[in-house]
Amino acid sequence: MNPVKLGWMHLRISALNELQYRANFFLAAFNALLALATGLIVIGLVYSHTESLNGWSQPELLIVMGVHVFIGGLIRAFVEPNMYQLMQDIEEGTLDYTLTRPADAQLLVSVRATSIWQTVDLAIGLIVVAIGVVQLQTATTVAHVTAFILTILLGVVIIYCVWLMITTAAFKLIRVDNMVQMLQGIYQAGRWPVSIYPLWLRGGLTFIIPLAFAITVPAEALADRLAGSTIALAVAFSAVVMLVTRLIWRWGLANYSGASA
């Protein structure tokens, strides 16, 4: 069936589910504002000592931070809930039912769960990005915004794939909570543009846990720092990551033994 429709049906169901737990909204909003305040204070401190951080001005860094919050919100709202559910289903054997559905199993496990309240981060992230853009000295054109949207989409795809690949290891290892927590830790590194890190770490953050494509590249698009070749690289890279993820997913399914009755 149409993936968009399927995703929408599930989104609707899990939203209905989540709406029963209103307190979660206040919790998510409080968390998001706290994280934002800490981030702003740190940026403020850094720029009270210097004009630019490895070539990045304060408004540019605000954009990076906004994208970081935005993508983080997407991960927490749509990616992580599904990955935790998948992990739990593999451990408890409840994936059985999902696999008997006449729809693509990878699609099904990727759209089942949503933490709808985490979308508060999306709003906050976009506001921070907007403030950064307004403070920029240069004019922002339609081309910049288009490149931003395109690279954000590619970034989301790449992040989703990486998370799914790691979770798929649960087919073999059963418990992978630690790895997912590690991903959350590494994600914090995306708060800063990858170009400020030493070369070895930059490589890791670009191609192993590709935060560069998910966060720095979209921010670069808005800050007029993006080369066309980087977009091409992002497209090619996400295509490769999607293909590899698909293969790993298939391998995982073939290894699924289910928990015994």
Add this chain to the structure above:
Amino acid sequence: MERPPVVVEELTKIFKVPVREAGLRESVKSLFKREHKMVHAVAGISFEVGAGEIVGFLGPNGAGKTTTLKMLSGLLHAESGKADVLGHTPWQRSKELLSQITLVLGQRQNLAWDLPALDSFDLNKAIYQIPTADFERRRDRFVEILDIGDIVTKPVRNLSLGERMKVEICAALLHGPKVLFLDEPTIGLDVTMQRRLREFVLDYNAVEHASVLLTSHYMADITALAERVIVIHHGKILYDGGLKVLAEEFGGEKTITVHAEAVPAAHDYGGVIEQTAVKLSIRVPRSDVASTTARLLNDMNVLDLSIEDPPIEEVIERVFATPKDEA
């Protein structure tokens, strides 16, 4: 002749399971060097299930029943052998096949926990792309037969086990599957609820002419639903045939009960099940039934006499007592 909906040939499934002794030392050792054991969960079984047929799948825990059902519904890949369900190899998981079968696991729940079952029904409608008319017809009929009109609007978490099983099985059949794999659908339910579910399955089977492969530890399920049973033990098929014939083949003894004016305290008629001053129940080999009955009639002033097959539970127990190397 039309090909049966389910055809299984020499199907085998081997699980690799880590083994270690108990204790901390062994746990630490297994971190570095893990030992595995190969478990033949299903060891080359062959059978068929005809269109509209209900087959009981019997076996003790760990016999390979659930593993077989999971292979036939596409969850597990077989090690070797062939399976054909409605013309498809199940573990290729073609959408065409998956939309025509269903798997119900009595011990697992399928519906969204926090939502009324009706929402999950709608989701199934979308996933299985059930035409609205069919969906509504089946839904309304199921709701009526199972008497779940009040239940489907409550969040699933608020339902009792029996109520939940009713909505589970309803959800599992909304797409009108042609082949049903039911794994202990009545487990944990009270007697009335078990009967309700059995009647529901029978009705569905009659209306939709669907094939059913059913496992249950409750013999009442099997006797009420299945005329044919497949007995599986240690991953191999011990018996495949009529339930009645099974009783004859494995129930080597019959029970003779007499009511008489006076039952002798000491006698050698056979193994005593129950004895009072006026009643005697004994177990005798099938071949001795006629001669023993004659002796009883001759020796006592018999008021009433009955000869019965042993209860099916007892028969099954005898079958399962078969040692592994004979299986």
